[in-house]
Amino acid sequence: MSKLSGKVAVVTGASKGIGADIAKGLAREGASVVVNYAASKEGAEKVVSEITQAGGNAFAVQGDVAKEADVNRLFEETRKAFGKLDVLVNNAGVYQFSPIEEFSPELYSRLFNTNVLGTLLATREAVKLFGDNGGSIINIGSAVTELHPPTSAVYTGTKGAIDSITAVLSKELGPRKIRVNALNPGMIETEGVHSAGFIGSDFQKSIEVEAPLGRIGQPNDVTPVAVFLASDDSGWVTGETIVASGGHR
């Protein structure tokens, strides 16, 4: 039997990059998947059609995780479709590195509202749908909380908050059998990383020199760890921060 058959998962920010690959990976193991996106309808529909063509079950729901009404609607649509939830992957996230001299409240709001407020809003709604058997919440953090790269104060701040929120909620939700873990990737080649100009940069080159495994990652380096955290294989694991970075720290 597949590891996630009969389970229902919501993956935020699943129209591309790491989220899209995780959505497909959870579906391959038998989960029904709600593919959330903010703007990329086409990307989300492609993920859904790849899942359904492979015999899986998925549908897309637009919703900006930084907007409370959108998040409420995302989980209401999940409830209407499946009546329950077993796995939440808080993946939707944005990143931008800039020197402190260029810091602005707008940058702070953009990154914190998506990466932190979005995680908290989605988690609040998700826990209402978890049943008596609990479930698994996987917060996509980042290896930056170990690396502390210069010019990343705001982004690393958001992911430091994710590490702390993960630890707190693992204690708070453990009595309800809800496990909460952070999955913190190193640099992964995604659409977002291309748009941010990291590919081909000195930052990428320095990672390739410093990482024991000598390369940046691909989304499918992260997905098997997410599947592990979603499944009963990790049934005794909560409050952990798993770094998937080719050993770069």
Ligand SMILES: NC(=O)c1ccc[n+]([C@@H]2O[C@H](COP(=O)([O-])OP(=O)(O)OC[C@H]3O[C@@H](n4cnc5c(N)ncnc54)[C@H](OP(=O)(O)O)[C@@H]3O)[C@@H](O)[C@H]2O)c1
């Ligand atoms: N790639 C890396 O090197 C790396 C490393 C460590 C951690 N991470 C983390 O991994 C996550 C995914 O990164 P990625 O590189 O895959 O990013 P990406 O390629 O830019 O994709 C981001 C995804 O998030 C969605 N999204 C963005 N803002 C959203 C919002 N407000 N509401 C709902 N969805 C939203 C996007 O949807 P639309 O396209 O529809 O806007 C898209 O599906 C992020 O949390 C990031 O911080 C990435």
